[in-house]
Amino acid sequence: MQQTLNTTLLIIGGGPGGYVAAIRAGQLGISTILVEGQALGGTCLNIGCIPSKALIHVAEQFQQTRHHSQGSALGINVSAPTLDIGKSVEWKDGIVDRLTTGVAALLRKHKVQVIHGWAKVIDGKTVEIEGADTRIQCEHLLLASGSKSVNLPMLPIGGPIISSTEALAPKALPKRLIVVGGGYIGLELGIAYRKLGAEVSVVEAQERILPAYDAELTQPVLESVKQLGIKLYLKHSVEGFDAATHTLQVRDPNGDSLQLETDQVLVAVGRKPNTQGWNLEALNLDMNGSAIRIDNRCQTSMRNVWAIGDLAGEPMLAHRAMAQGEMVAELIAGQHREFNPTAIAAVCFTDPELVVVGKTPDEAKAVGLDCVVSSFPFAANGRAMTLESKNGFVRVVARRDNHLIVGWQAVGVGVSELSTAFGQSLEMGARLEDIAGTIHAHPTLGEAVQEAALRALGHALHL
Numbered sequence: 253m254q255q256t257l258n259t260t261l262l263i264i265g266g267g268p269g270g271y272v273a274a275i276r277a278g279q280l281g282i283s284t285i286l287v288e289g290q291a292l293g294g295t296c297l298n299i300g301c302i303p304s305k306a307l308i309h310v311a312e313q314f315q316q317t318r319h320h321s322q323g324s325a326l327g328i329n330v331s332a333p334t335l336d337i338g339k340s341v342e343w344k345d346g347i348v349d350r351l352t353t354g355v356a357a358l359l360r361k362h363k364v365q366v367i368h369g370w371a372k373v374i375d376g377k378t379v380e381i382e383g384a385d386t387r388i389q390c391e392h393l394l395l396a397s398g399s400k401s402v403n404l405p406m407l408p409i410g411g412p413i414i415s416s417t418e419a420l421a422p423k424a425l426p427k428r429l430i431v432v433g434g435g436y437i438g439l440e441l442g443i444a445y446r447k448l449g450a451e452v453s454v455v456e457a458q459e460r461i462l463p464a465y466d467a468e469l470t471q472p473v474l475e476s477v478k479q480l481g482i483k484l485y486l487k488h489s490v491e492g493f494d495a496a497t498h499t500l501q502v503r504d505p506n507g508d509s510l511q512l513e514t515d516q517v518l519v520a521v522g523r524k525p526n527t528q529g530w531n532l533e534a535l536n537l538d539m540n541g542s543a544i545r546i547d548n549r550c551q552t553s554m555r556n557v558w559a560i561g562d563l564a565g566e567p568m569l570a571h572r573a574m575a576q577g578e579m580v581a582e583l584i585a586g587q588h589r590e591f592n593p594t595a596i597a598a599v600c601f602t603d604p605e606l607v608v609v610g611k612t613p614d615e616a617k618a619v620g621l622d623c624v625v626s627s628f629p630f631a632a633n634g635r636a637m638t639l640e641s642k643n644g645f646v647r648v649v650a651r652r653d654n655h656l657i658v659g660w661q662a663v664g665v666g667v668s669e670l671s672t673a674f675g676q677s678l679e680m681g682a683r684l685e686d687i688a689g690t691i692h693a694h695p696t697l698g699e700a701v702q703e704a705a706l707r708a709l710g711h712a713l714h715l
Contacts, residue, residue, distance in 0.1 A: 254385045259285045261584055262379055262390035264371045264530065267294020269561035269573030270396035271355050276581035278362025285388055286359065287381065289370040293352045294398050296570040302351060303420045304440055306344040308601055311447035335448060337425055344420070373531045376557045392556045392584050395544065396577065397530065399523040399562035406492045407432065413493060413517045416441060426450055426515035430500050432490055434461040436600040438520035439473070443603050446480045453483040453512060455490060455502055462600065466612055472643045472663050473602050485512075493517060525563045540565055548590045549583055550576050572596050595659075595678045597671035604644050605667045609674035610659030613649055622652045626708035628700045630664045632715050635695040641665035646700040648684070648708055655684040666697060673701060684708050
């Protein structure tokens with residue numbers, strides 16, 4: 253006999269958006285059920301953000317040790333290292349397990365009922381759990397099913413053709429790897445695999461890597477990629493893979509066909525909203541392309557049906573989903589909220605790292621803003637020198653008339669950690685004088701933030 257559960261809030265998807273919404277709803281005393289078909293934490297914790305950063309760290313440590321085995325300028329000499337990739341994956345899995353276990357504990361603490369199973373939408377108030385003979389009735393339905401990798405029809409995943417999921421859990425390292433897609437996912441993993449010892453090539457249809465970012469910002473990454481010995485096939489399109497000869501067929505800008513030999517092909521051409529397989533079409537919601545259309549409160553076109561995170565389109569970022577989830581819980585609790593951030597930081601964990609917060613110089617120009625743009629190079633920063641990482645810069649974009657800061661960008665070692673300061677300055681409406689007049693600790697990479705503001709005002713001290 254089918255059992256029926258009743259709840260105020262039903263959340264489909266236990267990724268960063270869904271689980272944060274559930275925790276906040278629990279804190280506010282809202283009766284909440286969370287349905288998740290796989291592990292809690294979603295793509296981000298299990299097969300995305302966290303495991304990729306773990307693998308990147310392993311790769312960086314291995315490369316540094318190899319560097320020291322060849323005689324280092326620092327005077328550190330070690331014997332040539334070996335890599336046990338099985339143990340590396342075990343360590344990575346341990347981090348993922350601790351985080352997902354922590355999420356489960358937080359949900360229990362806040363009295364959220366978690367149902368492990370696949371949701372099937374019946375209508376805006378009713379969801380069934382496939383194979384569990386359970387029906388859930390709710391007042392509010394929150395859709396947080398996330399996104400999935402875009403597949404290429406000519407490169408079906410399987411065998412030597414892998415997605416980022418398989419790339420993050422290698423049983424052995426390939427001697428040769430071709431990455432299809434020169435965006436942030438492809439480059440993060442391609443650089444990591446190169447540092448782990450694989451011969452890596454990147455095939456990208458656009459004329460440069462990281463095409464979503466401006467050329468000045470990506471230049472230090474391009475230099476690093478070339479220095480690492482990664483081969484780039486830019487403006488090349490993929491035509492197919494021959495399993496018998498282990499060759500990837502690509503077409504160059506002149507229309508000629510090339511055969512690239514490889515052991516594995518990593519397909520990393522982006523992600524798309526996960527709208528299939530759970531009967532979303534039953535709701536007949538307004539769509540925005542392949543994503544669900546939402547307003548500034550994350551409401552869909554159906555009353556009391558909400559959508560957050562990757563399902564609602566770009567920017568597909570875990571921290572955006574978390575902020576939206578928290579807000580929806582507070583709206584259901586009767587609070588007055590709007591999702592209206594000044595900026596959402598985008599971080600790319602390549603080597604060196606990239607951060608973009610707010611408007612770039614081109615974006616500011618496109619909306620008719622007359623801006624002053626100023627950069628400060630890490631080559632003039634003492635802390636960057638002590639980290640052997642002088643490549644890159646911090647760049648500020650501010651209105652010329654009142655010096656209001658509208659954007660920050662940075663490329664360099666560890667600049668992901670500057671994203672908080674960048675976001676905060678934009679949310680608080682900081683002007684160049686505010687940043688220039690704040691005493692920044694010495695020696696830190698953050699001094700480059702102050703120096704960029706000082707330079708925009710015409711008086712950088714260390715340049």
